[in-house]
Amino acid sequence: MTEPLIYELSSPGRCGVLLPELDVPETALPEGLLRDDLDLPEVSEVQVIRHFVKLSTLNYSIDKGFYPLGSCTMKYNPKVNEDAARLPGLAGLHPLVDEQDAQGALAMMYHLQGWLAEIAGFAGCSLQPAAGAQGEFAGLLMIRAYHLDRGDTKRTRILIPNSAHGTNPASVTMAGFEAVELPSDENGDVDLEALRVACDDTVAGMMITVPSTLGLFEVHLPEVIELVHACGGLMYMDGANMNAMMGVLKPGEIGFDVQHYNLHKTFSTPHGGGGPGSGPVAVNEKLLPFLPGPIAGVVEEASGDDEAPLYGWVMPEKSIGRLKAFHGNFGMIIRAFTYIRIHGGTGLKAVSQYAVLNANYLLSQLRDTYTVPHDRFCGHEFVIEGHWKDAPGVHALDISKRLMDYGLHPPTNYFPLIVPEALMIEPTETEPKETLDAFVEVMKTIAREAHEDPELLHSAPHVTPVGRVDEVLAAKQLALCCVPIPDWSARTELKTDLA
Amino acid sequence: MTYIPHTESDRRAMLDAIGVDSIEALFGAVPEQYRFPHLDIPGPLSEMEVMAELRGLQAINASAQDYSIFLGAGAYNHFVPSAVNHILLRGEFYTAYTPYQPEISQGTLQAIFEYQSMMCALTGMEAANASHYDGATSLAEAVIVALNEGRGKRRKVILSRTVNPQYRQVVRTYMQGQNVTFIGDDSARSLDELVGLLDGETALLVVAYPNFLGQIEDLKGLADKVHAAGALLAIVADPIALALFKTPGELGADMVVGDGQPLGIPLSFGGPYLGFFACTKKLVRKISGRIIGETQDNRGQRAFVMTLRPREQDIRREKASSNICTNQGLMSLSAAIYLSLMGKCGLSKVAHLCYQKAHYAAQQIDALDGFEVEFGKPFFKEFVVRCPIPVDEINAYLLEEWGIIGGYDLGRDYPEMKDCMLIAVTEMNTREEIDALVEALKEVAE
Incomplete structure (x- = not known):
């Protein structure tokens, strides 16, 4: 089942929008600067609607079913968030209007900054980063700026456990540091001995995810933080797993210096098929002057009790600068604001508690059927191995693909890299027990199939709109666009290259 | 508990299955003195109350709705035609994850492929990626591509002063940990004066089209001069202007970046927007960000998939040229719907x-x-x-x-x-x- 390309529906002369007639006198267009043709599709509105509705039915989504996708926190996305973000006074607000004409928006940003700082036990927060990876990058640039500001130029290395998300080392390189990978011990925790050896006066800091990407609360956390601080480094917490942490542990209190959030994980803003995300970064007093900015601040205190203060833009004193144009992904900020308002402190604490309950329940139901590399209470997610000695040739990928036949999204597979055939499962707090039980049944059925009829797994999925796709062919033919490539005759070097 | 569906008996049954008395017992690994801190956050509030508060807050903004x-x-x-928002509100699109599993993500994948195709048509370029965060970060990624093309020897980037000032700030923020010099934007310079700054250390020259002052400069011949110096040319463009004026492709640009916000995306106080990024086929293996390619499935059907994946951070880790991990998926969908409707x-x-x-x-x-x-x-x-x-x-x-x-x-x-x-x-x-x-x-x- 496939759908034609929008270009294949095109007929000359059709248009999907009626625009008003020109109501001003015409001015001549500048000759010699104009383009010849514009190769966009010509389709009617009803064709466009049907085309994209049909495309949408080819997708799996949270609204359709369970998404046990580890490290991604695919929780339910409340509908009220969408209404909130579309309020005309927010959706129609230009980012460059005068501060006093955007007091509602600035108030929301100011409060969200405060709540995010409070949840993690930090002194301040910037909402500028557009995604978690940009939040990491911001945190690392702040660590760099902090050391340089103290005249400490030796610090070139950032320590990262080998269980880290790939964005961590990539962000380290972008910020101009060298990434140093640390081994994990047999329990999946940081190898303290290796850390001790790595710590010296060239260490700018360490990045660590809590709970770890194995879904475990690091048992040595206080020692890890102490070791890094003792050699002069700063501690960065990857906040991807904050869904296990709200009201459980404040990273700032245990000694972290900086962390990012993923609003699209913890605070229910939708993943949108791959974005937009939002990656606010929160810091302690030490890093406060270095936050990316401008950020929302109070520029004039309220004069009376019933008055609101005057909010405005504030540039932190030694800011690393601006990370994107304007003020962050405001639409995501509205949704997170709404979500936190609805939950309050007690509700957020319940979110983390039930996320951890759901994960531990699933783990308890699957541990007899699948190998659990680190079998102890988990955080909001856990990792199992998708292979069996007595079912040779069956891989985590096969299990994932077979899950689709049962109408489920697969777990994250092959991550973290330190577990063979990893299947990483994160149920989130919004799934009822019935969903979890149904998932367990399917996982057990697949384990049985793996032993009795492995071909059923190898050839899966069978009932999806398309089967397994040829990734090698995609990379080889590199068809990235369906419109004919214009032949710019002046650009001979290009033609040679394409030939 | 608004979105937590557990009944008391569910909770009890689950705790029994795990073998603990209370949820709190699952957190033993968290050091006791830090465990279960108070969260000083007001609420909870009902949906009704929150919406009432939000309606109050939005009303004190001066939005394009009222002025x-x-x-x-x-x-x-x-x-923005109504149809755009109606499609965006389909949960199948906005509550879907990144399309790593192509078998159950063809909707998102094909929509982005169509977006890429329409951006190629608009810019006159041979390839486009699935998008970056916004126009400014898209330009920062173009700078990284150019520096990598210069193999570390070319460390200079020439910026026209008429490139959006915030974009120029962002590229400087991005490159502060690298050894890169930005020149050209300290005073107003003509195109010829910018060309005069080109030398053997220049990796990239950036101009805007139209520029920040709204002007369409005649860029004919510029690309040849930039290429003669061994550098690349990036053009920051307004996508609506490209429907009228000569394409950056025809003008010889190596990379075209800009903000796709005008393509069906609300002002929303500055975001989320859409960083579009198009380039020559020659550069496509060097750029960062998701790219969707056409292929076939094992049933012989046309299918789409994220391609050139080995460039990306989850595989290349510290050797990746960028840490980018998301695109503006839903915003590129907006642009695809908008461009289809407008045609x-x-x-x-x-x-x-x-x-x-x-x-x-x-x-x-x-x-x-x-x-x-x-x-x-x-x-x-x-x-x-x-x-x-x-x-x-x-x-x-x-x-x-x-x-x-x-x-x-x-x-x-x-x-x-x-x-x-x-x-x-x-x-x-x-x-x-x-x-x-x-x-x-x-x-x-x-």
Whole structure:
């Protein structure tokens, strides 16, 4: 089942929008600067609607079913968030209007900054980063700026456990540091001995995810933080797993210096098929002057009790600068604001508690059927191995693909890299027990199939709109666009290259 | 507990299955002195109460909904057809994850492939990626590509002063940990003067089209000069302008970046927007960000998949050229729907309306005593007006007395342009609105 390309529906002369007639006198267009043709599709509105509705039915989504996708926190996305973000006074607000004409928006940003700082036990927060990876990058640039500001130029290395998300080392390189990978011990925790050896006066800091990407609360956390601080480094917490942490542990209190959030994980803003995300970064007093900015601040205190203060833009004193144009992904900020308002402190604490309950329940139901590399209470997610000695040739990928036949999204597979055939499962707090039980049944059925009829797994999925796709062919033919490539005759070097 | 579905008996049964008495018992690994801190956050509130609060907060903003607006400078009040939002609200699109599993993500994958195709058509380039965060970060990624192409030997980037000032700030933020020099934007320079800065250490030259002042510069011949020096040319473009003017592809650009916000995305106080990124086929293996390619499935059907994956951070880790991990998925979907609806004739008409209305407004304002429009170069939908009094005074008056959000105060970024206002006119501004602006300006100068 496939759908034609929008270009294949095109007929000359059709248009999907009626625009008003020109109501001003015409001015001549500048000759010699104009383009010849514009190769966009010509389709009617009803064709466009049907085309994209049909495309949408080819997708799996949270609204359709369970998404046990580890490290991604695919929780339910409340509908009220969408209404909130579309309020005309927010959706129609230009980012460059005068501060006093955007007091509602600035108030929301100011409060969200405060709540995010409070949840993690930090002194301040910037909402500028557009995604978690940009939040990491911001945190690392702040660590760099902090050391340089103290005249400490030796610090070139950032320590990262080998269980880290790939964005961590990539962000380290972008910020101009060298990434140093640390081994994990047999329990999946940081190898303290290796850390001790790595710590010296060239260490700018360490990045660590809590709970770890194995879904475990690091048992040595206080020692890890102490070791890094003792050699002069700063501690960065990857906040991807904050869904296990709200009201459980404040990273700032245990000694972290900086962390990012993923609003699209913890605070229910939708993943949108791959974005937009939002990656606010929160810091302690030490890093406060270095936050990316401008950020929302109070520029004039309220004069009376019933008055609101005057909010405005504030540039932190030694800011690393601006990370994107304007003020962050405001639409995501509205949704997170709404979500936190609805939950309050007690509700957020319940979110983390039930996320951890759901994960531990699933783990308890699957541990007899699948190998659990680190079998102890988990955080909001856990990792199992998708292979069996007595079912040779069956891989985590096969299990994932077979899950689709049962109408489920697969777990994250092959991550973290330190577990063979990893299947990483994160149920989130919004799934009822019935969903979890149904998932367990399917996982057990697949384990049985793996032993009795492995071909059923190898050839899966069978009932999806398309089967397994040829990734090698995609990379080889590199068809990235369906419109004919214009032949710019002046650009001979290009033609040679394409030939 | 609003979105937590557990009943008391569920909770009990689950705890029993795990073998603990309480949820709290699952957190033994968290050091006791830090465990279960208080969260000083008000609430909870019902949905009804939250929406009432939000309606109050949004009402004190001066939005394009309630005012006529002539403010642009990188974010524009363009028409968004209703159909765009109706598709965006389909949960199958907005609650889906990144399409790592192509078998159950063809909707997202094909929509992005179509987006890439339409961006190629618009820019005249051979390839486009699935998008970056916004126009500014898209430019930062172009800088990284150029530096990598220069193999570490070329460490200089020439920026025109008429590239959006915030974009120039962002690329500097991005590159502060690398050894890179940015030059060219410390004073106003002509294209020839920028070309004069090219040398063997230059990796990239960046110009804007139209530039931040709304002008369309004649870029013919520029690419040859840049290439002759061994550097690359990046053009920051407005996607609506590209429906009217020569494409960056034809002009010889190596990379075209910009913000896709005008393509069906609301102003939303600055985000989420859409960083589009298009390039020559020659560079496609060097760029960062998701790329969707066409392929086949094992049933012989056409299918789409994320391709050239080994460039990305989850595989290459510290050797990846960028840490980017998301794209603006839903925003590229907006652009795909918008461009499909507008199509060939619709988008050209939008561009035409912008051009004509902006020129009408410019002529009317130029005729006023004390106001002078810079007509030196052709312009698209924005133009510079030299005003007789400070811009912030004018804008305060326009808003209060006339319900008009005035133009951008260029003196904020360009000291040499004190008392200069950048006025944006789009298809959304009616003749009545323009006439009211002219009348208001006349009044304020008296």
